[in-house]
Amino acid sequence: MTGTRERLITATNELFRRHGFNGTSLKQITTAAGAPTGSLYHFFPGGKTDLAEAVITSSGAAYQQLFELIADEAIGPATAVTDFFEGAAEVLEQTDFIDICPIGTVAREVANTNDVLRQATDRVFANWIEAGAAHFVSAGLSQPDANELATTLVAALEGGFLLARARRDAEPLRTAGRHIRRLVDATLDTVRTT
Amino acid sequence: MTGTRERLITATNELFRRHGFNGTSLKQITTAAGAPTGSLYHFFPGGKTDLAEAVITSSGAAYQQLFELIADEAIGPATAVTDFFEGAAEVLEQTDFIDICPIGTVAREVANTNDVLRQATDRVFANWIEAGAAHFVSAGLSQPDANELATTLVAALEGGFLLARARRDAEPLRTAGRHIRRLVDATLDTVRTT
DNA sequence: ACCCTACTAGAGCGATCGTTCTAGACTCGA
């Protein structure tokens, strides 16, 4: 039996994927985690916001780690992009199109109502972009170009999740991945010939 | 005084932009619209889902009309893309980063819990992609290429909204717009030289 | 004059929301 704190975060993470922030109740969370309300408020005195912040931060770090793993195994940044989008598409199909990324859903729900969570989602996205940009820089891109490319990559990824889930078809995600790959290839070519 | 039905849809649209589907209550809606609960259930017998479906459909049609307007005024599909993203970025800045598109937010919230609304969001996205693809086809692209390009465009647009709102900075949206433009240009060049 | 339909108006339903609170169980150093 893992710690109660971890169980609460894991359960909340999974519920957020299906129902989002406002669609998930603390009752659902405590039931799924097998933890009483008292424990929830013991580990997360700030209540639902506090717990959600922990979920966003830990989930963001986990995806970043996954991306680094895939990027390290790939031949170059271009194939890393394809691998990452392809992997996401497969997970989506295998899980009956349950949201892969709870952060994107929560981000749009709370951006205008809960500034603590808005900032938490912002930090996660900024970290992802920074991590992606670092790989592009080491492939020869300038820092500004790398940042912009990574920004569009994350945007296309999150937008791809949106379309794929609405359609219940992972194809939009693969399509976006292919286009981002073309964009990466084209930008790297520019550098090589200069 | 416009009709009650329209006022309900307008009020719900604006509330969805700020708080999403689950974050908006019927009490907020009836208060904002100045309409009693009885009227809401008169015009939308299916309740919240019924009303939300109308909001999604009408809002989706409105954005499509806006896109057609911009596309018609633009010189070609590439500038149309830039104009559209730039226009969205400006609106976002002027409205203190309130969500421009309630559909994207609702789509991720309900994709796994409310199939009626999931299908409504899917129809809207499909229409947008079809409309965008039509312009690319008349610029010379094949139908499959045009569909894929329009898919990535919508994905980058919705993902751009996500990043821009989280960061409270419209720059990610402009960046995504610039990259999509490059993608459109590159794809059109391929056609011209073949 | 009448009625019928369309719509307004909001009290009230049971259920559930996020949160607070008290009480008990377990661990471990003193």
Next chain:
DNA sequence: TCGAGTCTAGAACGATCGCTCTAGTAGGGT
């Protein structure tokens, strides 16, 4: 053995949720 701190357990709170229901008003057709 004791007390302090950590964590479990869940009853209970007021507020609010989506929705149902009854009653009343407005206006056009006959």
